[in-house]
Amino acid sequence: MTPVTTMDGExxxxxxxxxxxxxxxxxxxxxxxxxVAARLSENPAVxxxxxxxxxxxxxxxIHIPAxxxxxxxxxxxxxxxxxxQKHMAGRRAFWPRMKGLGGCSSMNAMIYxxxxxxxxxxxxxxxxxxxxxxTDVLPYFIRAESNSRFADEFxxxxxxQHVQDRRFTHETTDAWIEAAVAHGLKRNDDFNGAxxxxxxxxQVTCKDGRRWSTAxxxxxxxxxxxNLTIRTHAFVTRVLLEGTRAxxxxxxxEGVEQLVYADGEVVLSGGAINSPQLLxxxxxxxxxxxxxHGIEPVLDLPGVGENLxxxxxxxxxxxxxxxxxxxxxxxxxxxxxxxxxxxxxLSSNVGEGGAFFAxxxxxxxxxxxxxxxxxxxxxxxxREPLAQMITAGVTLVNVASRGRLRLRSADPAWKPELDxxxxxxxxxxxxxxxxxxxxxxxxxxxxxxxxxxxxxxxxAMTGLTDEDLGEHIRAWTQTLYHPVATCSMxxxxxxxxxxxxxxxxxxxxxxxxxxxxxxxxxxxxxxxSIMVGEKAADLIREARA
Numbered sequence: 001m002t003p004v005t006t007m008d009g010e011x012x013x014x015x016x017x018x019x020x021x022x023x024x025x026x027x028x029x030x031x032x033x034x035x036v037a038a039r040l041s042e043n044p045a046v047x048x049x050x051x052x053x054x055x056x057x058x059x060x061x062i063h064i065p066a067x068x069x070x071x072x073x074x075x076x077x078x079x080x081x082x083x084x085q086k087h088m089a090g091r092r093a094f095w096p097r098m099k100g101l102g103g104c105s106s107m108n109a110m111i112y113x114x115x116x117x118x119x120x121x122x123x124x125x126x127x128x129x130x131x132x133x134x135t136d137v138l139p140y141f142i143r144a145e146s147n148s149r150f151a152d153e154f155x156x157x158x159x160x161q162h163v164q165d166r167r168f169t170h171e172t173t174d175a176w177i178e179a180a181v182a183h184g185l186k187r188n189d190d191f192n193g194a195x196x197x198x199x200x201x202x203q204v205t206c207k208d209g210r211r212w213s214t215a216x217x218x219x220x221x222x223x224x225x226x227n228l229t230i231r232t233h234a235f236v237t238r239v240l241l242e243g244t245r246a247x248x249x250x251x252x253x254e255g256v257e258q259l260v261y262a263d264g265e266v267v268l269s270g271g272a273i274n275s276p277q278l279l280x281x282x283x284x285x286x287x288x289x290x291x292x293h294g295i296e297p298v299l300d301l302p303g304v305g306e307n308l309x310x311x312x313x314x315x316x317x318x319x320x321x322x323x324x325x326x327x328x329x330x331x332x333x334x335x336x337x338x339x340x341x342x343x344x345x346l347s348s349n350v351g352e353g354g355a356f357f358a359x360x361x362x363x364x365x366x367x368x369x370x371x372x373x374x375x376x377x378x379x380x381x382x383r384e385p386l387a388q389m390i391t392a393g394v395t396l397v398n399v400a401s402r403g404r405l406r407l408r409s410a411d412p413a414w415k416p417e418l419d420x421x422x423x424x425x426x427x428x429x430x431x432x433x434x435x436x437x438x439x440x441x442x443x444x445x446x447x448x449x450x451x452x453x454x455x456x457x458x459x460a461m462t463g464l465t466d467e468d469l470g471e472h473i474r475a476w477t478q479t480l481y482h483p484v485a486t487c488s489m490x491x492x493x494x495x496x497x498x499x500x501x502x503x504x505x506x507x508x509x510x511x512x513x514x515x516x517x518x519x520x521x522x523x524x525x526x527x528x529s530i531m532v533g534e535k536a537a538d539l540i541r542e543a544r545a
Contacts, residue, residue: 004056004101004215004223004230019349020291022049022229023070023264024540025249028277028334030103031214031526033269033511035144035533038160038218040540042227048220048227051234051251051262054099057215062340064165064212065204069381072096072109080273080415082252087423089474091530094380095310096481097273101232103248104215104271104524108481109210110204110349111371112163114141115521115528117294118365124348127188128491129517132535140534141192141527147203150249154193160217161530162207166352167343169201170374171350171451172323172390175203178447180355180370183438191356196522199355205526206349209342215529234258237412239266239282239509241298246509265508265540269533272515273405276305277416279487279496280407284506295411299505304487304493305405309520310420311480313395314432314473315378316461317440320508321453323386326350326375350377351393356522359434365522368435378457380478386399389456392443392464394435397482397522400425405486422477432477433469440464482525487515500539501532512536 026037029052037050059076073079073096080095098107117134124133138154148164180199181187182333188198205212222228233253240248240259248261268275279285283298285305290297320519329345337344350373356366376389403421408414423429440461443452455461458472487496487503495518497503501510514529521528 001429004219020153020259021261022047023261023262024048024267025262026050026261026267026269027054027249028103028269028271028274028513029101029215029219029230030098030269030271030513031105031529032533033267034102034214034539035511035530036267036269036537037230038222039534039537040135041222041225043541044225044227046227046264046544048229048232050228051236051249052101052232054081054101054231054237055232056453057101057213058104059266062100062102062213064346065110065206066208066346068109068350070105071098072380072382073412076100078273080418082319083417083419085422087429087474088477093420093422093436093479095479095483096380097271101219102215104481105205105213105530106211106215108524108526109351110206111202111351111524112205112527113202113523114531115320115523116196116365119519119521123518127489128495128499129489129518132489132499137531138418140531144530144534149191149203150193154190160221161205161214162212162217164203164206165204165207166204166295166349167209167347168345169352170326170348171446172320172374173201173372175448175451176372176392176442177353179442179445179449182447183442185355185357191523192486196356197358200351200352202349202351206347206351209338209347221345223239235412236278237281239284241277241282241506244273244299244505245507247493263543264509264544265510267540268509268511269513269534271513272308272486273416275511275515276405276486276515277407279304281410283413284474284503289406293407295410299391301504303496307485307488307518308403308405308483309401309485310422311395311397311399311520312422312432313393313480314477315438315457316392316394316436317376317378317445317457318390319453319454319456320388320390320451322453324374325385326373327385328388348374348434350375355395355504357438359431363398365398367396368438368441368524369397370435371395371396376456378476378478381423385475387419390451392439393480394439395437396428396432397520399520400427410418419484423474428471429470433466436469436473463494479528480524482514484514484518484525486515487511489516490518501536510540512538
């Protein structure tokens with residue numbers, strides 16, 4: 001693997017003495033930020049600086065698909081935790097977020113899902129995000145994608161982001177799919193094609209059985225360009241403002257504050273947590289809240305940090321029989337197989353297959369996603385496996401509940417307070433209960449039932465009332481790692497950026513990441529974040545033309 005050429009420590013300070021001005025300064029080398037930096041640097045006439053708080057993506061666990069949970073609560077993880085969730089038995093939810101090149105595309109489960117046509121049309125029609133309807137964003141999904149199987153009106157085959165059929169699929173994954181079909185769901189071989197509903201295998205953001213992050217697809221080719229500078233271990237603390245005009249950013253490197261300036265624009269791509277936090281630390285946000293922390297408001301922008309929401313997923317687990325568990329293959333022989341060929345069980349992304357369906361009649365699009373795994377995955381995979389198991393995760397993908405992000409201190413090193421308000425809208429719990437009940441029915445179909453020995457979580461799965469299922473959901477639901485909307489795009493009262501991703505009321509400052517999504521898409525958010533980066537780059541280039 002070719003390392004990305006970066007600078008940190010003394011190298012960065014030496015370079016800074018010679019040059020601290022760039023046309024574009026981008027904060028965050030994640031799913032969107034890496035894309036923006038790579039695309040803007042295609043123009044040799046402009047200079048681009050990409051700042052990343054974490055380090056290079058040089059750990060084996062990043063590149064081995066099945067190993068992604070091993071990154072949680074390590075130096076690679078921002079290791080966030082939510083406020084106590086009133087509707088989840090007062091529990092706090094662990095929120096892992098990658099700190100390093102590629103951002104969460106270097107830590108996620110690699111499931112390639114774009115969401116539903118209805119999501120993007122809703123962004124346009126319900127939130128005023130003109131230019132972000134499905135037909136507007138589809139070309140950007142296609143431009144980004146290099147799909148190993150599909151090349152049609154929905155897919156690209158020459159883009160930087162590799163998407164492939166997984167090289168290893170466990171027998172129980174296909175058994176789940178067959179059971180879902182037997183239960184009445186249609187088979188779907190392409191969740192990103194004409195229709196989303198149905199059951200099938202997930203495609204993954206991998207190449208040759210190895211994770212393919214935006215660091216791989218975008219930064220490595222671009223890093224050789226003399227007009228792109230990438231600085232790691234650069235913790236950005238505030239946006240530099242002259243009045244209401246962004247002129248650069250301040251960042252810490254080895255405990256020393258550095259200033260860099262943008263002659264063109266500053267682009268925040270820190271994600272749904274870091275981008276709104278940085279705006280607030282810079283005096284852009286709800287004025288009264290900023291003053292509580294001794295921050296003098298530059299612009300009273302009430303929507304910063306509002307609308308926080310996420311996909312909640314509830315695990316259902318069974319002890320398995322007459323089959324293997326993915327953890328059975330965590331051994332030196334299988335590691336060597338993967339290193340030599342990119343094949344074998346370690347090329348599994350754990351969440352191998354699943355389905356989309358509506359929890360009730362009358363919905364315009366699916367609101368439930370199922371993710372199945374040939375192992376016991378609960379509590380974010382942080383618990384040691386007790387025995388061979390099989391998991392089905394019931395995920396609510398059309399979320400009504402909303403929360404917010406707030407500062408806990410004016411010190412940038414303090415983590416903000418995160419309150420996604422899980423299940424604060426009763427419709428979410430009702431939909432999750434209905435989704436869980438349907439999964440329990442699918443589990444009784446012969447193709448998968450033959451592998452299910454006895455229930456593990458919950459301990460009993462027969463005779464469950466809706467109240468029983470609700471109690472299980474409140475006790476065990478966790479994040480699916482998809483927070484969005486804290487710098488929401490549109491024209492409403494809580495909008496933070498306009499449809500061109502410019503921060504309302506501030507010149508030369510944009511946000512390009514999952515925080516601008518006014519509503520979470522129906523599915524995993526990595527592909528949509530890459531799309532945002534692609535479209536953002538075009539919007540920025542158009543402004544310069």
